[in-house]
Amino acid sequence: MNVTIKDIAREAQVSYATVSRALNNKYGVNPDTRSRILRIAGELNYSPNAIARGLVSSRSFTLGLILPDLTNPYFPAVAAGIESCAQEKGYSVFLCNTNWDRRRETNYIRLLSERRVDGIIIAPAGTSIDEEVSDLLPMVFVSNAPKESPRSSVVIDNIRGGYLAAKHLIECGYVSIGFIGVSEHEMVDNDRLEGYRRAFRRYGKEIDPRYIRFGDFRQQTGYNLISEMIRTGEYPDAIFAENDVLAIGILHGIKDSGLRVPEDIALIGFDDIAFSAYQEIQLSTINQPKEEMGRTAAEILIEQIEENTGDIPPRKVILEPELVTRNSSCREQKEGEHPFEESTLVHRG
Amino acid sequence: MNVTIKDIAREAQVSYATVSRALNNKYGVNPDTRSRILRIAGELNYSPNAIARGLVSSRSFTLGLILPDLTNPYFPAVAAGIESCAQEKGYSVFLCNTNWDRRRETNYIRLLSERRVDGIIIAPAGTSIDEEVSDLLPMVFVSNAPKESPRSSVVIDNIRGGYLAAKHLIECGYVSIGFIGVSEHEMVDNDRLEGYRRAFRRYGKEIDPRYIRFGDFRQQTGYNLISEMIRTGEYPDAIFAENDVLAIGILHGIKDSGLRVPEDIALIGFDDIAFSAYQEIQLSTINQPKEEMGRTAAEILIEQIEENTGDIPPRKVILEPELVTRNSSCREQKEGEHPFEESTLVHRG
């Protein structure tokens, strides 16, 4: 069916080893022979079989990228950074969308390693991945990483991010400050929530558990949670939402309930997705350097792949989150001293 | 390095053909032998090499999906439909993002076919794809398809969509109605613009060329184009934008210029991405059944793959666009009779 090097060899009257050499720009082929082979390959519309090639060379120059949610613009932004780095270094990337489904995540890890990609970048859906299946390939975590994994990872300091968000609201003078997040059991969440807790502790404030709510990652969930709080009359005067998608849902919920942002309820999100900057949204948030995270993850992975010794130590990169104030919260805050040591939070390299 | 069926065979004291049979649930293996082999495979943490398997079976049960732009939520929505169908039928999908780069598109087609995916679904960035490279595999177009291609495709009736949009604005009583799009030379654009033209013709209106502008797919471009028009004072009282991302940029541009939507300039987009429904945006638009398009494309492709005869005729599915009116244009319009035959526009199957 398909044209192979044997067909070309027959046509060119050479052995198929020579064809292979010519096609791969290998040393030691007569220039005339080479150009003849190349011409014939073109005429026959030859397409090399990467499967067969990979079988012998065990290199594919492709990376797998496993993402949990393409509808949250945060992830495409990270993907863009990964792709641009990969492309520069001669790799292609296969993107797999798990839709927050842990089973699909495991399946994709298996699939990608069976298909012998050279490495995997993964933003895991939960606090851990199936390690059974994960030992097969170079792999780096991005955006979210199991705490105790021996693998490289590129994340931001989520505790500090949560701290910055809560600190901002506190310093704006809001009295009751709620938290709306995904679940107490997901790792990232815990970190952002932990940062929020630390800010409260630092400022000597009590956390009111009535204002801490959990749901999932969907915008609609944010909408529902806040609407319910407002309906019952039991709502805080400011909210820290675990991510911007959730926050935007909350924003709508507040407005649909007839209240104003930030006058009645102030709001801050997390991620700084593009939509948060829209004039109609103007959501205060904690920025993550999304593209940079992606690029860095790709760099580390490729370095790991090409370092054939195989045992360079894992790199744990922790990037800095950054407060971005827009209209959904007050714009200015007092400059407070730093409540805990920078060095306990930030590790680079 | 990696454990292979030979390792298992040695361990289990059988030939490696038997291992292969056991692992693939093939007929004719002693249950005891089978379970012993399975146990050993587990112990050895065996991962089948899909590369080798694919080399002999020439089936991979993976699809390639080539998309031009992950930052436009329209495409992830289509991808979701594709993935859910693929998963049901036992296929995985590799997503490749071209970022509107035709070169990358060609590269990815080549790459995917070299890696012997079973088929490709592509939303091409332009009016044609490199046919040199595209003959290798079953392939179906989604969202956008070269007009004269002999391949299957799933699109909406863009002419009718453009017509509906313009008709709506005309019937709302707007007098000067502009069009902001990507480029006259991209195919989809031509269709949506053509629909707009037909509506004008049908209603005996003249098109004012000053109000037809082209840029690219970015939101910022919409912002800039409208801002410039307003600055010079030469702007229409309604605008049809070729897609919602562009329209949202235009919305911001109008508001930043101190004008109101729809009072000063009415606006309608195209695609009906999730953000268009937001309370703060409330963008009128033309809905595309995004998930359905994706599902249908995947169904057709898989059917094509599994139909081993290979020459089922291509299917050209054209789905119906639908007018969605929100606050960015007037809500009601007169019911006009149908200016051209339904049958000239809609073909299903």
Added chain:
DNA sequence: ATGAAAGCGCTAACAT
């Protein structure tokens, strides 16, 4: 510079 041949890991006849 070129050819012959082995082998990557696996499946699928064909034997036994």
Added chain:
DNA sequence: ATGTTAGCGCTTTCAT
């Protein structure tokens, strides 16, 4: 029920 063997398309020694 199991083993033997030939190949899938390619790269890579080792000869020549």
